[in-house]
Amino acid sequence: MSNHEFAAERPGHPLPVLEEWNRPFFAAGAEGEIRLQVCSKCQRTIYFPRAFCPYCASPEYRWEAQPLSGTIESFSKVWKAENPYFDPELPFHIALVDLHNGVKMFGRLRAASGEPAIGDHVSVEFIQIDDEIWLPRFVSGSVPES
Numbered sequence: 001m002s003n004h005e006f007a008a009e010r011p012g013h014p015l016p017v018l019e020e021w022n023r024p025f026f027a028a029g030a031e032g033e034i035r036l037q038v039c040s041k042c043q044r045t046i047y048f049p050r051a052f053c054p055y056c057a058s059p060e061y062r063w064e065a066q067p068l069s070g071t072i073e074s075f076s077k078v079w080k081a082e083n084p085y086f087d088p089e090l091p092f093h094i095a096l097v098d099l100h101n102g103v104k105m106f107g108r109l110r111a112a113s114g115e116p117a118i119g120d121h122v123s124v125e126f127i128q129i130d131d132e133i134w135l136p137r138f139v140s141g142s143v144p145e146s
């Protein structure tokens with residue numbers, strides 16, 4: 001099969017259903033930010049986006065920008081994707097990252113140089129999926145921010 005034939009058969013990127021309570025998370029990458037909900041009642045940061053705080057069930061929250069750097073707490077290399085959209089990108093890494101404010105996020109990890117390792121510094125880049133959806137992707141092996 002040629003690359004052209006494969007591209008024609010590649011399905012679209014899997015998309016979230018956008019709701020009032022998750023739209024700002026997916027839009028924030030357009031401005032180069034990770035924005036997460038912070039509960040107005042218990043003040044805990046909420047990841048991933050939800051309609052209610054998972055800690056105290058409050059529906060009240062505000063959006064706050066998060067650090068664009070952190071360290072790898074754990075990671076895995078994906079050799080077979082659940083969704084065929086990702087087949088051309090195999091193998092790739094996914095990681096649990098400790099942002100520098102202690103918030104933990106899960107996401108794709110791009111190894112800019114060499115294989116990633118637990119404890120590695122990561123920065124963040126954003127992948128535009130469509131007009132409303134930008135996904136943060138962690139990058140290891142890059143130069144740490146000063």
Ligand SMILES: [Zn+2]
Nearest residue numbers: 039042053056
């Ligand atoms: Zn809460």
